Amino acid sequence: MKKIITACLTAVVVLSSAFSFGITSSANSIQGNKGMTLDCARSFYSPRLIRKYIDTLSKNHAEFMLLHLTDNERFGVENSYLDQTTKKAKVKDGIYFNRKTHKAFLSKAQLKSLINYAQQRHIELIPEIDLPGHDKGILKLLSYTKAGRRLKKQLVYRDGYNEFKLSKKGTLIFSKKILSEYLPLLPKGNHIGMGADEISLDNKTEENNFVKYINSIDSFVNQKGYKLTAWNDSFHKRTINKYHKNITVFYWSQNGQQSDQDDRKELIRLRATLPQLVHHGFKVINCNFYYLYVINFPKMYTASSRFHWKELLDKWNERVWDDNNTSDIYKGNQKIDSALCIWSEPHEKYSSSKVYQLSQEYLNDFLQHQD
Numbered sequence: 563m564k565k566i567i568t569a570c571l572t573a574v575v576v577l578s579s580a581f582s583f584g585i586t587s588s589a590n591s592i593q594g595n596k597g598m599t600l601d602c603a604r605s606f607y608s609p610r611l612i613r614k615y616i617d618t619l620s621k622n623h624a625e626f627m628l629l630h631l632t633d634n635e636r637f638g639v640e641n642s643y644l645d646q647t648t649k650k651a652k653v654k655d656g657i658y659f660n661r662k663t664h665k666a667f668l669s670k671a672q673l674k675s676l677i678n679y680a681q682q683r684h685i686e687l688i689p690e691i692d693l694p695g696h697d698k699g700i701l702k703l704l705s706y707t708k709a710g711r712r713l714k715k716q717l718v719y720r721d722g723y724n725e726f727k728l729s730k731k732g733t734l735i736f737s738k739k740i741l742s743e744y745l746p747l748l749p750k751g752n753h754i755g756m757g758a759d760e761i762s763l764d765n766k767t768e769e770n771n772f773v774k775y776i777n778s779i780d781s782f783v784n785q786k787g788y789k790l791t792a793w794n795d796s797f798h799k800r801t802i803n804k805y806h807k808n809i810t811v812f813y814w815s816q817n818g819q820q821s822d823q824d825d826r827k828e829l830i831r832l833r834a835t836l837p838q839l840v841h842h843g844f845k846v847i848n849c850n851f852y853y854l855y856v857i858n859f860p861k862m863y864t865a866s867s868r869f870h871w872k873e874l875l876d877k878w879n880e881r882v883w884d885d886n887n888t889s890d891i892y893k894g895n896q897k898i899d900s901a902l903c904i905w906s907e908p909h910e911k912y913s914s915s916k917v918y919q920l921s922q923e924y925l926n927d928f929l930q931h932q933d
Contacts, residue, residue: 594880594899596929597626597685599812599849603633603692603699604906605858606666607914608657612676614918615925620683622929627680628688628755628791628812628901631668634698634724639668639689643739644703644710662706674747681749688791689744690755693737694775695725695762700740722762728771737775738782750787753810759793760818763832772796773804780806794846797839798832807843812901814849816884836883837892848900852885853878856924858906863920872927879933902928 600607600615607615612629619627631638640647640658648669651658657666668676673689680687701724704710717736719727726733737756744754756779763769780790794813797805813836817826839846848854853874861867880898881891892898904921912920 593933594848594897595625596622596899597624597628597847597901598925598928599628599630599901599903599905601630601633601903601905602638602668603630603636605912605914605917606636606638606657607918609668609672609676611914611918613679616676616680616683616685616687618922618925619680619685619929622926624685624929625899626686626688626753626901628690629676630690630692630755630757632690632692632699632757633696636663636665637667637699637703638665639673639691639744640670641703641740641743643743644700645707646703660703663702670743670747673744677747677749677752686752688753688755689747690757690791691741691744692757692759693726693740693779694728694733694758695723695760696757697726698724719762723760725761728761728768728775734775734778737779741779741783745783745786745788748788751789753789753791754783755791755812757793759795759814761796763796763798764828766800769796769798769801770804773801776809777804777806780809784808791847794833794836794839797834797844799834799838800832802834802838802842805844810845810847811839812847812849813839813883814855814903815851819851835890836898837890837894840892840894840896840898846898848880848883848898849903850878850883850885850900853882854900854928855903855905856921858904858912858917858920860911868923871924875927875931878931 598615598619616627637644637646646660646667648658650661652661658669659666677687701714701718704714713736717726717730717732719725726736741754741756748754758776763772776792783790789808789810791810791812794811795818797811816830816833816835818829820826820829836846836848856862880900883892884890902925904917
């Protein structure tokens with residue numbers, strides 16, 4: 563099944579009693595570590611603002627921050643292979659802008675500085691470069707050169723969601739070249755994210771091709787002294803035993819928040835549950851879509867929405883991972899980490915500075931929440 567991304571993201575801001583499952587916290591639960599994800603692709607956040615988020619995490623004794631740097635809307639970090647460099651950029655108030663896309667991006671030096679700033683405050687900063695899907699930002703940069711256009715023709719999966727063909731060896735080579743530019747910026751043992759979400763895996767051949775792809779990326783990263791993270795979308799039930807178990811999985815949804823009921827049912831049939839991943843040896847970070855996503859949308863920031871969200875948060879704990887199946891709460895003894903995800907709408911209404919101000923209440927409440 564080829565997945566179509568819908569407007570379901572906006573549904574999370576309509577917080578009502580429909581999502582009040584009556585789940586209560588358990589005194590016997592094991593409190594996991596907390597962190598956050600920040601969407602720096604749809605909305606650009608300056609180094610100054612990212613540092614302020616790191617300060618909030620540090621103040622609340624959080625453990626990690628994932629920076630979602632690339633997506634369809636932007637490739638938000640310097641990359642020599644893609645010819646997005648500081649030397650060719652326009653600079654305004656210390657921010658670099660690609661002269662062709664007119665999009666802002668972080669320099670490698672700025673990213674390195676943020677990684678060091680976070681490390682000094684005992685926060686692991688995880689840069690995420692979304693591959694092999696959600697790559698319209700990459701495709702845009704490739705389109706400016708003859709070699710890039712040739713690469714697109716060879717590797718792009720035309721029926722997919724701005725994604726590269728998993729069956730092509732060139733996709734793996736290309737992905738390693740992109741990721742390799744950021745590994746030297748990281749302390750040894752740090753994670754790097756590769757996204758791997760919302761791509762077309764609807765048969766066994768595609769599933770197995772993805773296993774080979776992500777395991778190869780994981781081995782490449784491991785050999786250089788680093789670890790890998792990915793989202794749960796492509797971790798399917800019938801291939802769960804084939805993945806390297808040292809990959810950390812960010813779990814946001816089993817049904818992909820699809821509006822079409824048949825699509826939802828198909829994704830639930832294919833995708834592993836959070837308990838299944840944990841039982842098979844994966845470290846999983848709970849990013850439950852309905853409880854733990856702050857979408858930059860006007861209704862998200864109304865007094866009513868804030869009130870309802872706090873009510874829901876009081877009833878949530880790290881074992882609650884699925885908005886549609888509260889009977890399948892994780893019941894094991896492994897510690898489940900969790901993250902609040904601050905995500906942007908494709909047509910952003912707020913400046914990143916305003917988003918920082920508006921999201922602080924959500925982030926602090928989440929970080930201070932106890933089972």
